[in-house]
Amino acid sequence: MNYRNSKIRRSKGFTLIEVLTVIAMIAILSAILVPTISQMQSTARKTRDVNNMRQIINASQLFATRNGDLLPQPGHRVSNGQLNFDPTDTEAPSIGEVAAVLALESDLNDLNIWISQSDANAMQLNGPTPVLVNGNMNSDLADTNPLDDADPENPTSSGFLSYHYVVGLTLGTPSQTPLIFSRLSNSGSSGWGPTDMYAGEGGHIGFAGGAVNWFETQGAAQPFAQLFQDDGTPATTMDSALPTGADIAEN
Numbered sequence: 251m252n253y254r255n256s257k258i259r260r261s262k263g264f265t266l267i268e269v270l271t272v273i274a275m276i277a278i279l280s281a282i283l284v285p286t287i288s289q290m291q292s293t294a295r296k297t298r299d300v301n302n303m304r305q306i307i308n309a310s311q312l313f314a315t316r317n318g319d320l321l322p323q324p325g326h327r328v329s330n331g332q333l334n335f336d337p338t339d340t341e342a343p344s345i346g347e348v349a350a351v352l353a354l355e356s357d358l359n360d361l362n363i364w365i366s367q368s369d370a371n372a373m374q375l376n377g378p379t380p381v382l383v384n385g386n387m388n389s390d391l392a393d394t395n396p397l398d399d400a401d402p403e404n405p406t407s408s409g410f411l412s413y414h415y416v417v418g419l420t421l422g423t424p425s426q427t428p429l430i431f432s433r434l435s436n437s438g439s440s441g442w443g444p445t446d447m448y449a450g451e452g453g454h455i456g457f458a459g460g461a462v463n464w465f466e467t468q469g470a471a472q473p474f475a476q477l478f479q480d481d482g483t484p485a486t487t488m489d490s491a492l493p494t495g496a497d498i499a500e501n
Contacts (some may be wrong), residue, residue, distance in 0.1 A: 260446070262371035287399060295368045296454070299432070302363045303413065303456040306430055309356035311460075316355060319421040321429070321458075324497060326351045326417075331385030346381075347389030353381035361388065366412035369433070369447035378499065386445035405436070408499045412447055425459025426459045428477065428491055437488040437498050441467040 286358035314321045317335075317360075325339035328350040343351075345364070353359040359378040365372045382387055391411075414437070415430050432453030435446055444450040452473065456462040465473040475484040485491035488498070 252268050278487070292368070295366070299366045299368065299412075300462045301456055302366075303430055303454060303462045305358065306352065306365055306413070306415075307456050307458075307460055309352045309358040312356045313352060314421045316363065321419045321421070322348050322351050322417050322499075326383070328354050328382070331382075340497075342417055343499050344392070345411045345415055345499045345501055346387055348417065348499045349381045349391070349411065350387035351378070354385075354488060361391075361411075364411040364413060366432070366447055369377070369410070369412040371410050371447070380402075414501075415499040416492060416496050417499050418483060419458055419493070423458045423493065425457060425461075426478065426495075427458045427493060428455050428474045428488065429458045430456040431488065433501070434488055437500075439488075440472045440486060441465075442473075443467075 272362065280337060311323050317333075323337070323344075323465060324342050325336035327334050327336075327343065327347060331354070333351065333354055349358075349361070349364055350401065359381050360376055361373075361381050365375060368388075378461075379388070381391075383389070410433060412433055413430050414433055416428055419429060432454065432455075433443065433447055442448060442450055442453045446453065450467055452466040454462055454464055455477075464474065467473050472484055472486055474487055474491060477485040477488075478498055479485050481489050492498070
């Protein structure tokens, strides 16, 4: 019987140079991909914000068709499933009260629409959360500690809604008038600051005509100069861009 000698081949290990080359390639790919992925995520969040703001604008226009061409006014409030209107009330409602009005009249009853994933200071929600509970504004919109009860419909943490809303407009208001915008800590300032939801990068403005645009703060001395005052001159602040009789519903 003949036996054939078989050669045992030993695998050759990686050299140090090869290992370092692979590590360098991984580092280069990470440097390219990580910022790209981060930018894609940021763009996706902003796109979601734009879509939500458009839903709010559409709901506002629907509200007006049912209420004598009036968009939500300072005197609109919801109580026990009914819309009340006091035309003598000139005090701006809270943004939560505006959300309740649109939830009742335009069926915009998901609080998530008013929350941006880019907003670190926004109320944190645990799934679908109604704006209206038993015909009234969700009490946690006015509660400084929504964790103090066990209602599963309630938010999981306190915080802000992500947008401010201009009350006092009508369907006849010029289309370029701001209606809703990314939360602004100071409506008398010339732009969004580092404590606002996009960390001073800028913000969205949704207009009465339905458009939603992004406005840069970084590198722009006065982003609101692209807006206009009643007399047609450029605005300097959000306040100055509002028509007479309008006010801002805030948190």
